[in-house]
Amino acid sequence: MKRNTFIVILIFFIFFVISFLSNILSAITPDLSDGFHLGIGLTGFLPFAFFVAYGVASIPSGILVEKYREKRVLFWAFLLAFAGALLFAVIPTFTVALVSLFIIGVGMAMLQVVINPLLRVAGGEANFAFNSVMAQLFFGGASFLSPMLYTYFVKNVHTSANPNFIISMLNKVVPPDLKWVSLYWAFALISLVMIIIVQVVKFPVVVLKDDERIDTGKSFKELLANKYVWLFFLGIFCYVGTEQGIANWISKFLQIYHKVDPTTLGASVVSYFWGLLTIGCILGLFLLKLFDSRRVLMSFTLGAIVSLLAGLFGPLEIALYAFPAAGFFASVMWSIVVSLALNSVRLHHGTLSGILCTGIAGGAIVPLIIGGLGELFELRFAMLFLLVTLGYLFSIGIWAKPLVNNATVKSWRDLFN
Structure with missing residues (x-):
């Protein structure tokens, strides 16, 4: 089976994006709690809204992949992630946060179902074990880096004396008292880029x-x-x-x-x-x-x-x-x-x-x-x-x-x- 290196690299990046969007919640939970004046009990509903989506969507996503194939499901998954992130970025309230996190969680569940069989075909079965480990390294790398981006945004949005182009744009759309919302504008942008990439890239045929x-x-x-x-x-x-x-x-x-x-x-x-x-x-x-x-x-x-x-x-x-x-x-x-x-x-x-x-x-x-x-x-x-x-x-x-x-x-x- 011919190896498609570009698709393999793209899948690694999808693993990176899944982790980036999924695990940043653990770093921003205190700011979410303080920004919405939540007690510890209500704060627990934030990860609940995200991860309950996996329980709801995992099996239906597998059925969707068999019926509509990988490219469509990838497109829909990133579209959901984009919609959820943009919704919260524009309307940063606790109720919207719960809805947004659930929508993003459904998108991430759909991605998880698609990418392993796709990685097996694109990279070749002989390389699947190695590629799976590499994918997990990309996944872990995103979890390591995303809190650093969070720290960078919080330190610079509405604070930097000489803001760069990105910070200047975020200053216009992010509330001064909710600087961590800037992450969700970043999520929306990343998801939009992935929608465009998925739409133009030709994916290999996956026989499950x-x-x-x-x-x-x-x-x-x-x-x-x-x-x-x-x-x-x-x-x-x-x-x-x-x-x-x-x-x-x-x-x-x-x-x-x-x-x-x-x-x-x-x-x-x-x-x-x-x-x-x-x-x-x-x-x-x-x-x-x-x-x-x-x-x-x-x-x-x-x-x-x-x-x-x-x-x-x-x-x-x-x-x-x-x-x-x-x-x-x-x-x-x-x-x-x-x-x-x-x-x-x-x-x-x-x-x-x-x-x-x-x-x-x-x-x-x-x-x-x-x-x-x-x-x-x-x-x-x-x-x-x-x-x-x-x-x-x-x-x-x-x-x-x-x-x-x-x-x-x-x-x-x-x-x-």
Whole structure:
């Protein structure tokens, strides 16, 4: 199969855009909360509005791809992202924020369904594993860089004495008391550029393999009757809930308990959380060549628990390192839980993947639970709820019985073979 390098690079950029639009919410949550005068409970509805869209849209998106093909779904996805971002940029209110985040979330869910099969075809099956890792690096890179752009905008919009062209334009459309809204103008522009690119680019024809198809008929019913499908669905739910439950509340926690400025140091801690999560993925690939994936999952989960507790109850000097460390230990969880799930079921992997992807809604529910508990017990103790989700992830390493274990090397000589 001929490799289409341009399409591969474009897909990498789409991964970058998905992450850029998805994970910036964790950095700007304190400003959203302060700008709209929200309590901790209402603040929890912001990630809820975004991530609940994954639970709603993942399986329908797979059906749309089969009916209308990749190019149309990509176009519609970026059109939704553009509409959601522009809506909030023009009308920056709390109610509109919830609607906007849901619309953008639906667009991101549609993109997630499209791009992996497209990457397999454009890059060639022989290169798919390598390209998938590269895509995750682009994904992580965007999560690392987006809080830095947020800091740049907040420091310069309505502040810079000698604004450049971009800052000058933003000064005209961004309210002085809501400078972080400038990010949504950037999102709208990026989405518009992607709409144009998708419209003019010719994409390869993707023939979905059996393990990429989503069937809502007999196979769907068979999978729902399998207890392990539900258990691994809950695993994905707990992982994304843990990831977003930490990331979305880090900056607010540091603001409340350590008086950290969320636009500068708070944003940097969030940035390093995502950066170490990306670096951890690389180490995880190495460790999975050496050890059983269940043991790696249990070890990294324990590391995440220790890091979380150190961040919550340690002094500022510890918290600044402990929260990013939690991101590092969370890095391997997604890939291990997904691989264990797929290796525990013989057939219908495409439909199973669709079911598992609806578990991304955990990123909606867990931050919302933390917000609700925060109203009752204060944020520090509310975040202890993450011990429940981490405890469940640890348990997977105990009860999972995959049909096929991950391959490990017999000697160091075999490591790179």
